[in-house]
Each structure stands twice: as structure tokens, then as C-alpha cells.
Amino acid sequence: MTEDRVYLAVALDVPLPGLFDYWHDVPVMPGVRVRVVFGRRVMVGLVWAVRTSPVVAIDRVRAIEAVLDDLPPLAQDWLRLVDFAARYYHRPLGEVALPALPPSLRKPAAYTGARAAGGPVCRADRRPGAVDRTPLPAVTPPPPLTPGQQQALLPLQALLDRGRGVALLHGVTGSGKTELYLHLARQVLAQGRQVLLLVPEINLTPQLEQVVRTRLDLGPGGLAMLHSRLADGERLRAWLRVVRGQAGLLLGTRLALMTPMPRLGLIVVDEEHDPSYKQQDGLRYSARDLAVWRGHDLGIPVVLGSATPSLESWRQAQRGEYQLVSLPQRAQAQSLPTIRLVDTRRAQLEQGFTPQLLQALDQRLECGDQSLVFLNRRGYAPVLRCASCGWVSQCRQCTAHTVLHRTTGRRAVLQCHHCGDARPVPRACPDCGDQDLQPMGRGTQRVEEFLGERYPQARIVRIDADATRRKGSAQALFAQVHDGQADILVGTQMVSKGHDFARLGLVGVLNADAMLFAQDFRAPERLFAQLMQVAGRAGRRMDGAEVLVQTDYPEQSVYQALLRHDYQRFAQAALEERQLLSLPPFSHQALLTAQATHLADALGFLQVVLDLARTLPTSAGVRLYDAVPLRVVRVARVERAQLLIESDHxxxxxxxxxxxxxxxxxxxxxxxxxxxVEIDPQEI
Incomplete structure (x- = not known):
């Protein structure tokens, strides 16, 4: 009988707004997973609320297939976090809540057993331990804090004692920010509470994991890690340890931010400026921004750390919204490396290298120091070209050039970095038949090849996305460098942050100007941060380190601030320019994108949207820009356009x-x- 039914509002991972009504014969707590039929599909949903009556007609309401009571209801604070993210990023609740759970908890087919009241349930992982039994390293006492660290610790300690607020820890590279994170974490763990430590990239987790294990007495299972390269079972076991309170510290990338933590007492966001904290598909959230909201909601402290803070965070600190804490000196006795700008306008380059950079490499090899050649472009060459007719390699599915890659044991291939399409290199020009096809420009593979020919006795290690595809390969390559088994390291942005190379005496930067005049207004900020970060890899355990940046524009303000390691000078000039142009952080943006088989359809749709928006009363105080094609218009045979919406508030x-x-x-x-729609877009 319908009067005995309990109506439940259920969140489902479907691209439709709102919640969906189902009924059950007993009440079910919000935060409990259920199995339901939606259309013709069997899905896992999340009970969001109990209703006295359904929103739709009673005869259209289906019954819950099963209540999955293998886990306690997800915590109310986690439900609040999901609710806020859904509202702020304008996405359905289900598209936020369900993808935040481990894949194993979202599969409707893995149910066995029965409950008297609820029917079949899922056996997520009932092993009470489910922990890594690898022998733990010995915990070593922390090193004494430097005077600079002691000074910086005072306001951080006050923040911890107060129990709420946000601190922006601005410390130069090598200043010992991690040591302060661990100092705070040790106190929070001693209180029986949990710590969330976020890093921007997966490749930073092994090194930090080792530091955490040797500095904090966490015990078996006390440290959990979450990132996208974990197998489903590994991710589930780590997630369960955190949710059950067995793991005191969670170390992970942005997806870890959405993990329920019953006793969360501190959030740390390392390298808070990094663009990797912004999700670029699905729910396009900023893990840094949600971390700040979560800390405010729970009334716990949040520490944002960086040598090059984002301009958004820097302005918040200037306004007094965040507490600014500075670490202007390195923790070790070594000074910051000397930075030199090498003018390439009149230089005779050899495979992209100036004589000054090659001479510096010679000297470092002679004295046994390591060198890093930084080029943020993987592959062998950005494009293949026919000198006879001007043909250049082009993707069959995108309006983008294909990149020449040399692959082990196979012929070279032309690969698109947008859609992934790959094909063999043609034996002759497809347009004129000339067989003399030449690579234009250079990527890390070509640089590695040149250095191998010039320095045949040197041990050269390349670290980029191509060299680290297999699980554990990045960790193995970084171990080579740390163990002194590499003389020259060739790398992309993967090596530019977080890594502590003890013997690195030289950093050479190739092709820095590529980002200088990019269309995105954030390009100078990203270039400065990238160069400051990669420069900071040098001289962390040795004196006399140097950084050589090759450029055609040494007079540019980005490079002049870099010369002096002067973040504040750069930030002040950049913020003044942003304010003059009403750009973030002095305005707020949303980006509507449309995709269609033909560009005219995407642009036409956005024009209709624009016309509609202008008729709405709520358009007052909002700037609506014309629809335009994206810079890379076509990706995987789909044409794309965008419409920017902006407001000062x-x-x-x-x-x-x-x-x-x-x-x-x-x-x-x-x-x-x-x-x-994307809120607070990072690329326009």
C-alpha cells in the first residue's frame, strides 16, 4: 500500500538536473548507497533526502532495488561539500557525488548476499585491516628548525591553536615548507584527528610519501594515498581506511579532496598555484578553492603553500583574507642559484643550444655535477615539414599539427596531442612526393638524442609523459637521478616542482618564449611560476648553482623579475595590469562551450544563448562577450566555440x-x- 511507502530523493550520475524519486518500505538515511533502475539501466545512486511525498506522480515512482548498507551513511559534512560544489559549479548533484566515490562502489553488478530489510548488498571490502604490510621505515626525529622556519611557525601555530582560518605560506624554493607541514601534521595527529595533504601531481607522491613515513609515526595503515593511477582495488582499500578513520593522513592529488574524513583537522595544499588542481573534464572544480571552502565549513585551518602563489591567493593575502607567512631564505646554507638570461637573437645555435649553455654543460660534466635541460615540449619535433612545397603534418581529426615521436622498436609516428590519433611517418610528402621531409623545432626526444651524440660518455635520463607511461616508471627514473646515476636530466614540467635534487648544479631552459605571448592572459603568470619552480631545483645542497634561460626577449618584465627571484615585484605588476583590465582576480568568469559537427552550429547555438541571456533581468551587472571559436577549433572531428560571461562580483x-x-x-x-559550463576557467 502506498501509505506504507517511504519516498527517497536519490542522486544519480546522469546529465539531468535534480534528484529522482524512489520508494522503499523503511526509511533510509541520507548518504546511503542504493541500487535502482533508471530507464533501462541498473545504477548505484545516493540517497539525498527523505520526502513525505514524491515530486512526480505516485504511479511513476519505482521501488529501490536494494539498500547497500555495507558502509555507514556518508557523513553530513561530505554531503554539504558535494552540495556546495554542485551549486557553485552548476552541475547536477549526482554528477558530483557519485564520481567522487571509488569505482568499485559505483558498480551495480557486484552484489551478493542478503539483508532481511534491504535485500542484496555490496561487499565493498570487509577486511578490517586491508593495509599495506610492507615493513615501515624507521621514524627519525625531525631536524631542528632554522630561525626562518621558527619565525614562520609562530603564525601557523596560532592558526592551529585558533582552529580555523587560511594561511598562505610563501616560501622560496628549498625554504623547508614541507618541514612546517609535517610539524603541524604531527600536532594534529597527536590530537587524534586526520590530516589531508594535497599535491598537484602523481609523480610528487612517492618522494613525499617517503618523507612522511620517516618523519611521522603513523603505524601500519596510518598513511593512505589516493590518485588516479591506483588500481580500483587499491583505491577502494585506501578510501575505506580513510573513511573508517584508520588512516590518520591522506596524501593525494585533487581527487583526494572529495574523500569523506570523519576527524579531519588540517588541510594542506602544496604548490597551491599549480593548474593541475583544476579538473579539466567532468566536474571542472578547483581542488584548492574547495579545500578553502571545506576548511571554512568544518572550522579547521587550511595552509596553502607555494614559492609562486597564484595571483588569486596573493590578493586574498594582501586583503587580509588569508594570513601571509613568509620564508624568504632557504633552509640549507646554500643560496638561491644565480640566474642568467642568454640573448638568442644574435647567437649561433646548435640544435637549439647557445654556446653559453653548452659551455656550462661541459663545465658541470667535468666537475661531476648534475645538469637539467628543461623543455616543456615532449616528442621529437613539434611538426614534420616538406621544404619543397611547404606541407606540414596535420591531424586528420583536429585543427592541430601532429608531433613527431620516435618510438622504441618501431618506426617514427606522427601523433596528435589533442585526440591521440597516431599514424606512421609518410615515406614521401603527401602533396608533392618529395622524400626529404624534415622535422621542425625540437622536443625532449630530439634534445636527448643531440646530447647523447655530443656527450657519449654522459648518462642522460629523459623524464616526460612518454617516458613514464608505465606504472612505477617515473619513480624509477627519479630514483636514478637521486642516486647519482644520471649526469644530464632532460625533462618537461614533470621535473619542475617539488623534487629535491641534491647534486643539481645547472638548469638550462630552452624555448621559454613559447608561453610569453600566448593568447591566455594567465600565460605570463604561468611562465614566471614555471621558471621560478624549475630554477629552484638547482643548488639545494650545493653552492655556485646557476640557471641559464635562453630568450629572444630578455627585457621582458617576467624575465627581469625572475633575475632577482622577485615574486613580489612580478605579482604587484601583474595585479596592477589585471585590475586595469578588470581581469581575475578583480572579476569573476564563466565559460560556456558548445560542440557540434559543424562550427556554424556551435556558434549559432551560442548566439541564441547570448540573445536569451540579454533578455533576462539577472543580466544586469554582467558582461556578455560574443561567441568565438576556440583556439584549437576541431578536436576528434568535433568543432568547438565558446562564450565568455564576466562580472565584477x-x-x-x-x-x-x-x-x-x-x-x-x-x-x-x-x-x-x-x-x-566552466566556472572560474583557467584557460580561455
Whole structure:
């Protein structure tokens, strides 16, 4: 009988707004997973609320198939976090909540057994330990803090004692920010609470894991790690240890931010400026920004650390919203490396190297120091070209050039870095038949080849996305460098942050100017951060280190601030320019994108959206720009366009989106168009 039914509002991972009504014969707590039928699909959903009556007609409400009570209900603070993220990023609750769970908990087919009241349930992982039994390293006492670290610890300690607030820890590379993180974590763990430590990239976790294990007495299972390269079972076991409170410290990338933690007492976001904290597909959230919100919601301290803080965080500190804590000196006795700008306008280059850089490499090899050649471009060459007719290698599916890659044991291939399409290098030019096809420019593979020919006795290690595809390969390559089994390291942005190379005496930067005049207004900020970070890898355990940056534009303000290791000078100039142009952080943005088979359809759809937005009362105080194609218009045979929406204040921007977005699926279109919205876009 319908009067005995309990109606449940269930969140499902489907691209539809709102919650979905189901019924059950007994109440079910919010935060419990359930198995339901949606259309013709069997899915796992999350109970969000109990209703006295359904929103839809009673005869359309289906029964819950099973209550999955293998886990306690997910905590209320986690539900609040998901609810805020869904509202702020304008996504359905289910598209936020369900992807935040380990894949094993979202599979509807893995159910066995029965419950008297709820039917079949999922056996997630009932092993009470489910921990790594690898012998733990001995815990060593922490080194004494330097005077600079002791001074910086005072406001951080006050923040911890107060139990809330955000600190921006601005410390030069090698200043010992990690030591302060561990000092705070040790106190929080001693109180029986948990610590969340976020890093921007997976490759930083092994090194930091080792430091954490040797400095903090966590015991078996006390440290959990979460990142996207874990197998489903590994991720589930780590997640369960955290959720059950067995793991005191969670170390992970941005996805770790969405993990329920019952006793969370401290959040640390290392390298907080890094673009990797912004998810670029699905829910396009900023883990850093959500970390700040989560800390505020729970009333716990949040520490953001960086040698090159994001301009958004820096302005918050300047306004007094964040407490600024400075570490201006390195923790070791060594000084910051000397930075030199090498003017390439009149230089005779040899495979992209100036005589000055080659001479510096010669000297470092003679004295046994390690060198790093930094080039943020993987592959052998950015493009293959025919000198006879001008043909250049082009992707068959994208408006982008294909990159020449040399692969072990196979012919060279042309690969698109946008859609992944790859094909063999043609034996002759497809247009004119000339067999003399030449690579243009250089990537890390070509640099590695040149250095191997010039220095045949040197041990050269290349670290980029191609060399680290297999599980554990990045860790093995970095171990080679740390163990002194490499003389020259060739790398991309993967090597530019977080790594502590003891014997690195020289950093040479190739092709830095590529980012200098990019269309994105954030390009100078990213270039400065990247160069400061990679420069900071040098001289961490030795004196006399140097950094050589090859450039055609040595007079540019980015390079002049870099020469002096002067972040504050760069930040002040950049913020003044942003304020003059009403750009973030002095404004707030949303980006609507449309995808269609033909560009005209995507642009036409966005034009209709623009016309509609202008008629809405909530458009007051909001700037609406014309729809334009993306810089790379076509990816995987899909054409793309964008519409920028901007406001000086968040409230009117979100008010417009709240009124506008629900109407978009009902707009007329001659052909199918997919659309999406990104809040606080990082690339325009």
C-alpha cells in the first residue's frame, strides 16, 4: 500500500538536473548507497533526502532495488561539500557525488548476499585491516628548525591553536615548507584527528610519501594515498581506511579532496598555484578553492603553500583574507642559484643550444655535477615539414599539427596531442612526393638524442609523459637521478616542482618564449611560476648553482623579475595590469562551450544563448562577450566555440547562470549541439 511507502530523493550520475524519486518500505538515511533502475539501466545512486511525498506522480515512482548498507551513511559534512560544489559549479548533484566515490562502489553488478530489510548488498571490502604490510621505515626525529622556519611557525601555530582560518605560506624554493607541514601534521595527529595533504601531481607522491613515513609515526595503515593511477582495488582499500578513520593522513592529488574524513583537522595544499588542481573534464572544480571552502565549513585551518602563489591567493593575502607567512631564505646554507638570461637573437645555435649553455654543460660534466635541460615540449619535433612545397603534418581529426615521436622498436609516428590519433611517418610528402621531409623545432626526444651524440660518455635520463607511461616508471627514473646515476636530466614540467635534487648544479631552459605571448592572459603568470619552480631545483645542497634561460626577449618584465627571484615585484605588476583590465582576480568568469559537427552550429547555438541571456533581468551587472571559436577549433572531428560571461562580483554572475542554464536544453537547434559550463576557467 502506498501509505506504507517511504519516498527517497536519490542522486544519480546522469546529465539531468535534480534528484529522482524512489520508494522503499523503511526509511533510509541520507548518504546511503542504493541500487535502482533508471530507464533501462541498473545504477548505484545516493540517497539525498527523505520526502513525505514524491515530486512526480505516485504511479511513476519505482521501488529501490536494494539498500547497500555495507558502509555507514556518508557523513553530513561530505554531503554539504558535494552540495556546495554542485551549486557553485552548476552541475547536477549526482554528477558530483557519485564520481567522487571509488569505482568499485559505483558498480551495480557486484552484489551478493542478503539483508532481511534491504535485500542484496555490496561487499565493498570487509577486511578490517586491508593495509599495506610492507615493513615501515624507521621514524627519525625531525631536524631542528632554522630561525626562518621558527619565525614562520609562530603564525601557523596560532592558526592551529585558533582552529580555523587560511594561511598562505610563501616560501622560496628549498625554504623547508614541507618541514612546517609535517610539524603541524604531527600536532594534529597527536590530537587524534586526520590530516589531508594535497599535491598537484602523481609523480610528487612517492618522494613525499617517503618523507612522511620517516618523519611521522603513523603505524601500519596510518598513511593512505589516493590518485588516479591506483588500481580500483587499491583505491577502494585506501578510501575505506580513510573513511573508517584508520588512516590518520591522506596524501593525494585533487581527487583526494572529495574523500569523506570523519576527524579531519588540517588541510594542506602544496604548490597551491599549480593548474593541475583544476579538473579539466567532468566536474571542472578547483581542488584548492574547495579545500578553502571545506576548511571554512568544518572550522579547521587550511595552509596553502607555494614559492609562486597564484595571483588569486596573493590578493586574498594582501586583503587580509588569508594570513601571509613568509620564508624568504632557504633552509640549507646554500643560496638561491644565480640566474642568467642568454640573448638568442644574435647567437649561433646548435640544435637549439647557445654556446653559453653548452659551455656550462661541459663545465658541470667535468666537475661531476648534475645538469637539467628543461623543455616543456615532449616528442621529437613539434611538426614534420616538406621544404619543397611547404606541407606540414596535420591531424586528420583536429585543427592541430601532429608531433613527431620516435618510438622504441618501431618506426617514427606522427601523433596528435589533442585526440591521440597516431599514424606512421609518410615515406614521401603527401602533396608533392618529395622524400626529404624534415622535422621542425625540437622536443625532449630530439634534445636527448643531440646530447647523447655530443656527450657519449654522459648518462642522460629523459623524464616526460612518454617516458613514464608505465606504472612505477617515473619513480624509477627519479630514483636514478637521486642516486647519482644520471649526469644530464632532460625533462618537461614533470621535473619542475617539488623534487629535491641534491647534486643539481645547472638548469638550462630552452624555448621559454613559447608561453610569453600566448593568447591566455594567465600565460605570463604561468611562465614566471614555471621558471621560478624549475630554477629552484638547482643548488639545494650545493653552492655556485646557476640557471641559464635562453630568450629572444630578455627585457621582458617576467624575465627581469625572475633575475632577482622577485615574486613580489612580478605579482604587484601583474595585479596592477589585471585590475586595469578588470581581469581575475578583480572579476569573476564563466565559460560556456558548445560542440557540434559543424562550427556554424556551435556558434549559432551560442548566439541564441547570448540573445536569451540579454533578455533576462539577472543580466544586469554582467558582461556578455560574443561567441568565438576556440583556439584549437576541431578536436576528434568535433568543432568547438565558446562564450565568455564576466562580472565584477560573484553574486550576479551566478544569478544569471542559475536563470539561464536550465533553459538551454530546450533551445531550438537545427543539428545536435553539446554544451557545458566552466566556472572560474583557467584557460580561455
Amino acid at each position: 560573484r553574486r550576479p554572475l551566478h544569478a544569471l547562470l542559475q536563470a539561464l542554464l536550465p533553459q538551454l536544453d530546450g533551445l531550438p537547434a537545427s543539428r545536435p549541439v553539446r554544451w557545458g
